[in-house]
Amino acid sequence: MTVVALLVLAGCIGLPGTDGNQPSPDEFPNASDIDQSVFDRHTTELGNTSFTLVTERTQKQRDPIRSEDNFTYQNVTARFLVEPSDSQYLVHTSGYAGNSTIYSNGSTEYFLFPDNRTSVRTLAPGSVLNESGDQYLWRGWFNNDSGSLSVLAVAAIDATYQREGVETYQGVPVMRYEATGVDALPNWAGGGNPSSYFEEFSATLLLDEDGVIRHYEYEFIWADYHTRRMTETYTLSDVGSTTVQKPDWVANTTLRA
16 A cells, blocks of 8 residues: 655745745754654644645555456545635545535535535534644644544654755745655554565655745555555645635535534
């Protein structure tokens, strides 16, 4: 089973280094400092800022499980438009299960299903759009304390990274951090023996001077016959300039008692 997660932020939180001066490597964390705290700071930086986020997951696994030739592909793309100052959220999802949309005003979730049916409910405590919940956006995606992270996500955060130098990403200076190979995984991954469980692992993190993760990805490839690969991508853009418009179909969807 493989997970690739990509996180890109194309916005202007300070836009460090846009005057043409490349920052010194000393202005970025050491490789040994890449841990949960880096993701927590990122969460804080974006806590009350609008943004657009595109997530992509690609999963490849054997079907049936023991077949050497047949694979299923479970690919999903979701586009989040987030405006937390007004508690406005819009999520478009497409993939192997069809296209769907969720709109939330901070207290209610409205659903548009692939067959054009609609539904509405009070915002669930575990919803990724619930601002007071442990699963809310970055808290649910990158905070191990939320209890929602997969073992793969935690292992990637806990991996051993190396600094690869300063570069410019979407006009913003960033430090590139990379973790490569199964040996970079924490010892607890794969039941205490990562090399017996995984064939490959890699991760890339692009971090700007403000502590915002501009790009993040990680990938696992299994060594056994079960799930072979899953990739996951996070791409952020329009930071500070994203606006959310309530879809027309929401007006025809009523909350059931």
